[in-house]
Amino acid sequence: xxxxxxxxxxxxxxxxxxxxxxxxxxxxxxxxxxxxxxxxxxxxxxxxxxxxxxxxxxxxxxxxxxxxxxxxxxxxxxxxxxxxxxxxxxxxxxxxxxxxxxxxxxxxxxxxxxxxxxxxxxxxxxxxxxxxxxxxxxxxxxxxxxxxxxxxxxxxxxxxxxxxxxxxxxxxxxxxxxxxxxxxxxxxxxxxxxxxxxxxxxxxxxxxxxxxxxxxxxxxxxxxxxxxxxxxxxxxxxxxxxxxxxxxxxxxxxxxxxxxxxxxxxxxxxxxxxxxxxxxxxxxxxxxxxxxxxxxxxxxxxxxxxxxxxxxxxxxxxxxxxxxxxxxxxxxxxxxxxxxxxxxxxxxxxxxxxxxxxxxxxxxxxxxxxxxxxxxxxxxxxxxxxxxxxxxxxxxxxxxxxxxxxxxxxxxxxxxxxxxxxxxxxxxxxxxxxxxxxxxxxxxxxxxxxxxxxxxxxxxxxxxxxxxxxxxxxxxxxxxxxxxxxxx
Numbered sequence: 001x002x003x004x005x006x007x008x009x010x011x012x013x014x015x016x017x018x019x020x021x022x023x024x025x026x027x028x029x030x031x032x033x034x035x036x037x038x039x040x041x042x043x044x045x046x047x048x049x050x051x052x053x054x055x056x057x058x059x060x061x062x063x064x065x066x067x068x069x070x071x072x073x074x075x076x077x078x079x080x081x082x083x084x085x086x087x088x089x090x091x092x093x094x095x096x097x098x099x100x101x102x103x104x105x106x107x108x109x110x111x112x113x114x115x116x117x118x119x120x121x122x123x124x125x126x127x128x129x130x131x132x133x134x135x136x137x138x139x140x141x142x143x144x145x146x147x148x149x150x151x152x153x154x155x156x157x158x159x160x161x162x163x164x165x166x167x168x169x170x171x172x173x174x175x176x177x178x179x180x181x182x183x184x185x186x187x188x189x190x191x192x193x194x195x196x197x198x199x200x201x202x203x204x205x206x207x208x209x210x211x212x213x214x215x216x217x218x219x220x221x222x223x224x225x226x227x228x229x230x231x232x233x234x235x236x237x238x239x240x241x242x243x244x245x246x247x248x249x250x251x252x253x254x255x256x257x258x259x260x261x262x263x264x265x266x267x268x269x270x271x272x273x274x275x276x277x278x279x280x281x282x283x284x285x286x287x288x289x290x291x292x293x294x295x296x297x298x299x300x301x302x303x304x305x306x307x308x309x310x311x312x313x314x315x316x317x318x319x320x321x322x323x324x325x326x327x328x329x330x331x332x333x334x335x336x337x338x339x340x341x342x343x344x345x346x347x348x349x350x351x352x353x354x355x356x357x358x359x360x361x362x363x364x365x366x367x368x369x370x371x372x373x374x375x376x377x378x379x380x381x382x383x384x385x386x387x388x389x390x391x392x393x394x395x396x397x398x399x400x401x402x403x404x405x406x407x408x409x410x411x412x413x414x415x416x417x418x419x420x421x422x423x424x425x426x427x428x429x430x431x432x433x434x435x436x437x438x439x440x441x442x443x444x445x446x447x448x449x450x451x452x453x454x455x456x457x458x459x460x461x462x463x464x465x466x467x468x469x470x471x472x473x474x475x476x477x478x479x480x481x482x483x484x485x486x487x488x
Contacts (some may be wrong), residue, residue, distance in 0.1 A: 003036075003277060004083070004359035004440075006049060006218050006382060006447060007041040007042075007044055007051050008043045008051055008054040009039075009054075010037055010038075010040065010041040011037070011038055011041045011052070011054040011055040011058070011088070012054040012055065012057065012058040012059070013037070013041075013049045013058065014033075014034045014035075014041070014055055015034070015054070015056060015057065015058025015060075015061075015097075016040045016058040016059070016061070016062045017030055017033070017034055018031065018034040018058075018059050018062070018063065018140070018142075019059075019062050019140065019402065021034065021065040021142075022063075022140065022144050022145055022147040022402075022406055022409060023144075023405040023406050023408060024241070024405035024406075025293075026145075026148055026401055028145035028146065028148065028149040028167075030145075031142050031145040031167045031168075031171070032168065032171030032174065033171060034171070035119075035120075035123065035142065035167065035168040035171035036171030036172055036174055036175035036237065037171075037174045037175070038051075038052075038055045039074055039115075039116070039119050039384060040177050040178075040179070040332035042054075042101055042104055042105065043115070043179075044121075045105075045174060045468050046104055048101035048104060048105035049098045049099075049101050049102045050098070050100065050101075051427055052097040052098040052099070052100050052101025052104075053094050053095065053097060053098035053101075053179040055094075055097050055101075056093060056094030056095065056096060056097030056098060057090060057094040058470060059094070059097065059139075060089075060090035060094055061387070063091055063092065063139070063140045063402075063406075064089075064093075064139060064140065064403075065078035065086070065090075066398045066399065066401035066402065066403035067085075067086050067089055067090075067318070068082050068086040068088050069085065069397070069398060069399040069403075070397045070399075070453075071085055071086065071433075074181045074396070074397055074399075075153060075193075077399065079330055087238075089196035090337065091146075092110065093130075093137065095417060096126055096129065096130065096133075097126075099126070100122055100123070101124045103122055103486075104118070104119055104122055104155065107122070107481060107484075107485055108484070109485065110483075111322040112176045112179075112186070113173075113176070113189070114484040115172070115176075115484070116169060116173050117172075117297070117480050117484065118171055118466075118480060118481050118484040119169075119172050120164075120165045120166075120168040120169035120172060120477075120480075121153075121169065121476075121477035121478070121480040121481045122163065122289050122477075123142065123165070123168045123472060124161050124164050124165045124168075124389075124474070124477045125166060125474065125477050125478065126259075127142070127161060127242045128140050128161065128166055128474055131300055131376075131377075132322045134322075134373065135320075135323060136320070138374050138375055138376070139147065139374065139377055139406065140406070141160050141161070141164055142160070142163075142164040142168055143155075143162065143163035143164035143166075143167065143413075143438055144160060144227065144406075144410060144413055145167055145407060146163035146164075146166070146167060146411055147412060147413055147416065147438060148199050149201075150198045150202055150325055150440070151163055151166060151167070151197060151201040151202065152201060152205060152416070153200070153204025153205035153206075153207070154166065154197075154201050154204060154415045155200040155413065155417055155438075155465075156204075156209050156252070156416055156417055156418070156463035156464065156465055156466075157204060157259060157463070157465060158464075158465065158472075158473055158475065159376055159380075159417050159465040159470050159474040160376050160413060160417070160470075161210060161345045161376070161470045161474065161477075162470075162473045163356065165476075165477060166197055167180070168185070170190075170193070170194055170197070170373065172426040173190040173194070174190050174194075175361060176190070177189075177190045177350035181396060182485065197276065199250075202264070206436075208460065209463040210419035210420070210436060210459040210460070210462065210463065211459060211460055211461050212457050212458070212459055213458045213459055213460040214363075214387075216455040216456065216457050216458075217254070217256045217257055217360070217363070217388070217455060217456050217457075218254040218255045218256045218257070218420050218453075218455050219255060219257045219258075219259065219420075219423055219433060219452075219453070219454060219455065220251040220254075220257070220258045220451055220452070220453050221258070221259045221260065221423060221425045221432070221433065221451065221452040222241075222247060222248075222251070222258065222260045222261070222264070222425065222431075222446075222448060222451055223261070223262070223425065223426060223427065223429065223431040223444050223449065223450045223452065224243065224260070224264065224468075225427065225428045225447060225448055225449040225450070226427060226428075227367070227385045227396075228241060228396050229398075230424050231265055231266050236266075237266055237267070239267075240266055241265065241266075241272070241275045241436035244260070244264060244265060244275065244292075244300065245278065245279050248260075248287075248290050248453075249282050249283070249285065251451065252282070252283045252286045252290065252310065253452070254289035255288060255352070256287075256288055256289065256360070257288065257289050257290075257291065257292070257312075257360050257362070257392060257423075258283075258290045258422050258423040259291045259292070259392070260290070260291070260292035260293065260425060261292075261293055261392045261393060261394060261425040261431070262293035262306075262369055262370055262392045262393050262394045262425075262426070262427070263293045263294065263304070263394060263402040264292045264293050264294065264392075264427075264473050265292065265293075265294045265295075265366050267295070268295050268297050269294050269295070269296045269297075269303070269305070269307070270295060270296075270297065271327050272294075276297045276309065277437065278449070279309060279310075280309040280310060280399065280474075282304065282310075283309055283310025283311065283312055284309075284310045286310070286311075286313055287310075287311050287361075288310050289308055289309070289310050289311045289312030289359075289360040289361060289394075290306065290307050290308070290309040290310050290312070291306060291307070291309075291312065291358060291360065291365070291390060292306065292309070292367065292392075293305070293306050293394075294306070294307060294391045296315065296317070300349070300362070300409050301316035301347050301348070301349035302347055302349060303315050303318065303348055303349065304318040304321070304348045304352055304369055304370075304455055305318065305351075305369075306315070306318075306359060306367045306390075306392055307337050307357070307358075307371055308358040308359060308365075311360070311361050312359050312360045312365075312476070313358070313359045314356060314359055314363065315359035316349070316351065316355050316357075316367045316368070316369075317350075317351025317352065317355065317395070318348070318359060318370070318372060319350050319351045319352075319355075319372065320350075320371050320372045320375060320378065321348055321350055322370070322371050323417040323474045326387065336395075338366055341358070354404075355382075357382075357386050358390075359390070363376065363387045363388060363458055364385050364386050364387055364388075364419065365386060365387070365388045365389070366382055366383040366385075366386035366388070366389050366390070367390050367391075367392075367394075368389070368390070368391040369383075369391070369392055369393070370391075370392070370393040370394065370458060372391070372411045373391040373393075373407075373410060373411045373414055375469060376414070376417065376469075377469045377470050379414050379417075379418070380417065380418065380428075380465065380468070380470075381467045383418050383420065383466070384462075384466070386420065387412065387420070387458035387459060387460065388420060388421055388422070388423065388456055388458055388459075389415060389420045389421070389422040389423070389424075389474075390416065390422070390423040390424075390425075391411050391414075391422065391423070392423050392424075392425045392426070393407065393409055393424070393425075393426045393427075394426060394427040395426050395427070395428065395429065395430070396427050396428050400447075404426070404429055404430055404446065405430065406431040407430075408424070408432070411424050411434070412438045413438065414421070414436065415434045415436055415437075415438055416437060416438040417435070417463065417465045417466070418436075418462075418463060418465070418466050419433065419436045419459060419461065419462070419463040419466065420436055420459055421433070421435055421436050421457050421458070421459065422434040422456075423456060425452075428446060428447050428448075429444065429446030429447060429468070430446060431443065431444050431450070432444070432452060433455075433456055435453045435456075435457070436457075441454050441455075458486065
């Protein structure tokens with residue numbers, strides 16, 4: 001049937017269906033199917049760059065369409081401009097798949113099995129490229145589909161890039177077998193590879209890479225559900241601050257740790273000391289820690305920060321800033337052109353690269369603000385000495401799209417990669433407590449004012465991924481790509 005569809009059409013369809021393999025749909029077999037269809041189209045194509053671009057256009061248009069919501073609904077841009085900017089964004093990212101297609105045509109072996117593993121290696125290397133190119137956009141990685149699949153046991157061993165390689169390679173090997181359905185050898189080979197990976201993944205799920213350390217910590221995660229139009233409006237300021245102080249003190253009476261989301265307080269820390277200091281003192285008396293997002297500033301700049309109060313201590317300044325949301329590239333020319341380029345709190349600078357974990361009592365807690373949790377090796381590097389992970393965000397910018405669920409899935413994945421329980425607090429969802437195996441033990445519905453209550457377990461020890469990061473997978477992918485060039 002595919003023979004009747006033009007290669008660009010196959011590629012476009014394959015890209016469009018890819019996000020179905022990720023949250024909130026979680027039909028993980030779609031990911032190897034999507035990769036296998038692109039692989040098939042490239043094997044048949046004469047113009048591999050165009051095929052790759054068609055795939056990338058469908059991939060990003062379907063997967064990150066929430067960019068339009070951020071620009072039009074919350075950035076107040078005209079519909080035509082929001083559509084144009086979203087198209088430019090998705091089209092620009094689609095060029096990476098065009099480059100991937102061209103590289104595959106140039107480097108791939110003529111031997112089907114080598115071509116399959118080379119394609120998987122190229123896929124992973126281009127995911128790595130997206131991790132840092134133009135400040136990075138590490139979204140929609142194939143490996144995230146492994147989180148709730150039989151391959152989940154591999155996650156703390158090889159991380160998201162490694163499971164991306166597995167899922168894409170599986171799709172390509174099956175595509176090879178389907179291309180010659182009577183070749184029993186190809187079917188046997190594909191079945192052996194898939195069966196071995198699945199069996200090993202199931203066995204690895206029984207392995208405890210980290211161990212419980214001390215007693216469980218009782219946690220209250222606040223989801224305030226404050227609309228963006230109210231957050232920075234002076235008319236609502238007093239009510240937001242009053243709720244912060246009253247609710248924090250009340251929750252601290254029954255919880256060791258209280259966590260508020262990103263920028264929970266609508267103002268810079270130095271302007272809110274009359275609110276912060278009483279809460280700090282009251283929680284210290286209750287032997288409870290409060291962790292909250294708050295903007296801060298000093299002589300070196302303005303920061304998107306997270307701080308610990310009460311029985312805890314420390315302040316962390318966000319390092320991975322979101323373009324336009326937290327700073328404006330080419331600010332001299334763009335600032336003031338449209339409302340989207342002049343959003344509140346969009347003049348931040350990045351924090352220092354050497355920062356210590358927060359302390360909740362005597363427990364080291366690795367903090368990550370919003371977008372930072374989606375960078376696998378950034379989190380791996382800064383969580384080395386932590387007993388717990390905490391991530392705060394304001395996913396209101398995504399609206400009712402798939403964006404918050406994709407973000408939530410990536411946070412769960414970090415917990416499994418590092419073998420640490422994770423606390424996630426957002427303004428309007430998805431707030432949750434997550435175990436070191438990625439299991440959600442307590443959560444709140446989106447777009448509700450809620451408190452998520454439960455326990456998390458501090459842990460010590462390191463997973464293999466926590467020790468090595470993604471470097472072994474990148475090196476492996478590069479070696480496979482190079483070795484296969486000379487294989488007939």
